[in-house]
Amino acid sequence: MTDSVKPIAPITLPNVQHPEQEEEWLRKSLHTWLDEEFLPETVNGKIAQRAAKIFVRQRMEGENDLGSLVIAIIAEMRAFDFSRSFYSEFAVANAVSDLILDSLGIDRCCGG
Template identity: 40%
Template structure:
């Protein structure tokens, strides 16, 4: 699917890919919005083209019918607080480094750049955890900022796709841990 963006943005799947949303068909008159800090992104499907348009607000995701007043809000995606101490932060960042490199190798192809990308994302993740930064949207943007200084010339992906993959893996890990805890109780 072709994607377009409002001026000043260079990647349309920002937040949306990481959140794994379900897009509502055009015929329903619905659209997806992802809010982050002072920017709200509206994503709509128009004749096969996904458009992402900035609006304004804070990071919340909702599926919102155009003709209804009620929004169904999804909770902010946050890292568990117990991961924000040195030992767990180191363990989680190392888990991300290993699994992100494996995912990039499997999803695209094994390449030298995957090791550096994984190290950078893991380092950013560790520092975010140590700074008590729990919001996955913020962590995503920190990873993007760091990876934008990396040359992707000989790589199959870019800063946003790699960062989205990292946050997706973190989200899957959080969900798996929550599922395990629910089964124990």
């Protein structure tokens, strides 16, 4: 690794204080994002609900590393039937990451 290339520092979230509120915020935010990114679809609500539950359950189990949370969403959403959706588990996990980074005021462009 050269001196000019530095790894991206992990993003550690604060411990969860209000899991129900965090889950509801993420569910609503992700559902809105899914509906606005392409077309509003009935399945978007189910996708958002499942992803938010995975995220908060992982947080309640003590996982606060955003990268690990994204991987957990990808792994667990593989069992979800995306056949009626424009999305995949990867798009959903990336959207969750973007929403969390935005909520924390972290620039998600260019590793900033």
